[in-house]
Every structure is written in C-alpha cells, then in structure tokens.
Amino acid sequence: MEIKLEQSEVVLEQTRQLSSSTGEFRFVRVDGKNVEFRPGQFFRFVFKDNQGEFERSYSLCNQVMDVPYLDLLISKVESGRATELLFASEQGLTAHVTGPYGRLLVPEPLPKRLFMVATSVGIAPYIPMLTRLSPALKSKQVEVHFLYGTREHNEFVFGDVLEKYSEDHPDFHLSVCYSRVMPDEAREFEYQGYVQARLKNLDPDPKTDRVLLCGNPHMVDETYDWLKETGFGVKHVTREKYVFAKETRSKSRTSLTDEHKKLIAEKMKKYQS
Ligand SMILES: Cc1cc2nc3c(=O)[nH]c(=O)nc-3n(C[C@H](O)[C@H](O)[C@H](O)COP(=O)(O)OP(=O)(O)OC[C@H]3O[C@@H](n4cnc5c(N)ncnc54)[C@H](O)[C@@H]3O)c2cc1C
CATH class of the missing domain: 3.40.50.80 (Nucleotide-binding domain of ferredoxin-NADP reductase (FNR) module)
Known part of the structure; x- marks a missing residue:
C-alpha cells in the first residue's frame, strides 16, 4: 500500500557518534504523530543555516517502526553544508521534512x-x-x-x-x-x-x-x-x-502554520530549559 506524502516539522532530540566519520541523529516530529514510511525509504530535509534554507535527502535507519521520530545515519563530507550544520548541532536544531520517498523496498514476493x-x-x-x-x-x-x-x-x-x-x-x-x-x-x-x-x-x-x-x-x-x-x-x-545535492533551495516548502510555530517554540523551550 502506498503511503501518503506528508510534510512535518521536526526537531533534533539526540545525537550519537558511531565512528570518527559517522553519526546517528534522531529528529522528532513536533506534532507527536508517528512517522509513516516503508522500510528502505528516505525523507527530504530542509535545514536552515546562516546562508538560508537548503535541502538534503536522508534514509531512515529506524530500528523500531510506528514511532514519532526519524533516525538518520550520516557520514561527514568535507566542507559539506549539512555536515557542518549537523555535526556542530546538539538538541534543538529544527528542520522541515517531506516524505516518504523511494523504491528501495523489500521485494514482494520474496526471492529465493x-x-x-x-x-x-x-x-x-x-x-x-x-x-x-x-x-x-x-x-x-x-x-x-x-x-x-x-x-x-x-x-x-x-x-x-x-x-x-x-x-x-x-x-x-x-x-x-x-x-x-x-x-x-x-x-x-x-x-x-x-x-x-x-x-x-x-x-x-x-x-x-x-x-x-x-x-x-x-x-x-x-x-x-x-x-x-x-x-x-x-x-x-x-x-x-547517494548522489550529492545539486540544488540547495527547497521548492516544495510550505510556510509554517501558527500551530506549528507554537509547537516548535514549546519544543525549543524544553531543550533550552
Ligand atoms: C536518496 C538519497 C538518500 C541519502 N541518504 C543518505 C543517508 O542516509 N546518509 C548520508 O550520510 N547521506 C545520504 N545521502 C546524501 C546526502 O543527501 C548529502 O548529499 C550528504 O549528507 C552530503 O551533504 P553535505 O551538505 O554535507 O555536502 P554538500 O555541501 O552537498 O557537498 C560538499 C562537497 O562535497 C562533495 N560531496 C558531497 N557528498 C559527498 C560524498 N558522499 N563523498 C565525497 N564528496 C561528497 C560535493 O560534491 C561538494 O563538493 C542521500 C542522498 C540521496 C540522494
């Protein structure tokens, strides 16, 4: 069954260094809803740094389904824009995500x-x-x-x-x-x-x-x-x-509703306290 494309606001809840070049990043949906995806799919993240908004794609590496968070496994890229933002961030970084995308799925029926x-x-x-x-x-x-x-x-x-x-x-x-x-x-x-x-x-x-x-x-x-x-x-x-992003601006971003802005402010307050 096809899962409907959704947009949501997420906030970085925890990070874990897995090796010198790799980290795991957990982003939580601010509306508290579960993340719907099929194992193997990816999401598009719009981040904001001091040059403005830019988009990168990341596959989900969640070990548990039906949860309100997205776990990402990310490797450092020298002078990479997302790399510099993510690996310098701790709790509280926000992003706008769209997904799920992708056809890398468990084949049906299963092969030998x-x-x-x-x-x-x-x-x-x-x-x-x-x-x-x-x-x-x-x-x-x-x-x-x-x-x-x-x-x-x-x-x-x-x-x-x-x-x-x-x-x-x-x-x-x-x-x-x-x-x-x-x-x-x-x-x-x-x-x-x-x-x-x-x-x-x-x-x-x-x-x-x-x-x-x-x-x-x-x-x-x-x-x-x-x-x-x-x-x-x-x-x-x-x-x-895993091709590199050619275009850095998001075209599909919709503006935040007042409700989303309020939820993000509440989450941010939690991380700052
Ligand atoms: C469908 C899809 C799923 C993806 N899933 C993941 C994922 O789960 N985990 C993950 O870490 N990445 C994933 N990527 C790659 C990710 O979207 C970014 O391209 C990556 O994180 C680099 O972004 P950056 O902003 O740090 O580097 P950029 O600012 O985009 O690149 C900086 C410079 O490094 C070069 N460069 C970029 N990436 C690499 C690289 N890997 N090796 C060598 N040079 C590079 C660029 O050409 C550029 O010159 C995925 C890509 C796609 C298309």
Whole structure:
C-alpha cells in the first residue's frame, strides 16, 4: 500500500557518534504523530543555516517502526553544508521534512535469495528492513546475503546489531568488506576488498534472486553493470544512489502554520530549559 506524502516539522532530540566519520541523529516530529514510511525509504530535509534554507535527502535507519521520530545515519563530507550544520548541532536544531520517498523496498514476493549490498552509510535503509525480514528468515522463506563495504573496521557501524541478527537468523549471512585495512584478527565474515568481488563469489542467479544496491554511486553503477552482464535486469535489481545535492533551495516548502510555530517554540523551550 502506498503511503501518503506528508510534510512535518521536526526537531533534533539526540545525537550519537558511531565512528570518527559517522553519526546517528534522531529528529522528532513536533506534532507527536508517528512517522509513516516503508522500510528502505528516505525523507527530504530542509535545514536552515546562516546562508538560508537548503535541502538534503536522508534514509531512515529506524530500528523500531510506528514511532514519532526519524533516525538518520550520516557520514561527514568535507566542507559539506549539512555536515557542518549537523555535526556542530546538539538538541534543538529544527528542520522541515517531506516524505516518504523511494523504491528501495523489500521485494514482494520474496526471492529465493535476497542480496542487500551497501557501502558506508548506504546500510541505513537496510536497518528497518531487518525487522520486516525476520519472520520470513525464521520460517525459511528467504535467504539473505548482507554485503557491507567500508574502508576499515573502525567504520563498521551497527556491528553489534548485525552480528546479533546473524546469530538469531541462521539464513542471514553477513559479509563485511574492508577496502583499505583488514582488522588484525579478522573474523569469518570479514573480507579484504570491495563488495562487488564478494557478490561475484556468491554467484547471484537472475532466475531466483533479487538484489538491492545502496550508497556510493560508483559502486552502484559498477555492480549494476556486472549484474546486467550476468542476466539481471531492472526488475531484479533496485538501486538507490547517494548522489550529492545539486540544488540547495527547497521548492516544495510550505510556510509554517501558527500551530506549528507554537509547537516548535514549546519544543525549543524544553531543550533550552
Ligand atoms: C536518496 C538519497 C538518500 C541519502 N541518504 C543518505 C543517508 O542516509 N546518509 C548520508 O550520510 N547521506 C545520504 N545521502 C546524501 C546526502 O543527501 C548529502 O548529499 C550528504 O549528507 C552530503 O551533504 P553535505 O551538505 O554535507 O555536502 P554538500 O555541501 O552537498 O557537498 C560538499 C562537497 O562535497 C562533495 N560531496 C558531497 N557528498 C559527498 C560524498 N558522499 N563523498 C565525497 N564528496 C561528497 C560535493 O560534491 C561538494 O563538493 C542521500 C542522498 C540521496 C540522494
């Protein structure tokens, strides 16, 4: 079922540094309503800094559904406008959000094997999918290969969540691929190299399998080109590229109602007290 596009005002409630380059940011809806989205979707955020308003897209990495907050996993980009605003902010930063958007969803019907491939913060949209996939994994309706590419062990975020999930779901197979530095004592799911190489070794089959690709546009394009050579088409592969924003001004923003202004003022008072 399609979820209606909604606009809402949100306020930053908490932040958590996950690695030197990555943070988790929780924005709460000021109207207290639950955030409606399907696991894998993203929202457009309009922030305001000293140069004015600008828009950036972020996938939700919520581990819990039906809650009034949006959890984001964000990596720092040098001289990035959103990076500078977000990583310098604590509680109280406000934004206007629109969503949900995106077609990176759990395929229906489920395939024999589902390959979830991501680099860096491209794993964000897969986190809410884990809850959705749990019953199907437990009842052996699907086998999932989760391929996560990052530069080094320090940047392996959500490691505790993914390792616990692997233990609880024998048909969930985690592969972490380090493109730069391997840990001194690598575990059985840790590999040297790129996710593309690991995917090739797992020999996906277009007749029975489906692939989700998310993150670095170069990885997404390169992997998709290879998948096409092996017989996969647009129906078998869903891609989400974390491309940089070209335009910084929001076109779709509606002005705040008095009600929203009042709610934001109340939330801000809470954080300032
Ligand atoms: C559908 C979608 C979902 C997204 N979801 C997420 C998400 O969940 N988490 C997340 O962290 N990001 C996500 N992004 C990317 C995000 O929207 C921003 O582009 C990113 O946070 C950088 O914004 P910024 O304002 O800090 O940098 P900008 O001010 O936009 O960029 C500053 C400079 O850095 C360059 N640059 C921008 N991004 C990168 C990069 N990644 N690597 C190298 N150079 C770069 C730009 O070309 C520019 O020169 C998503 C993008 C899309 C399209």
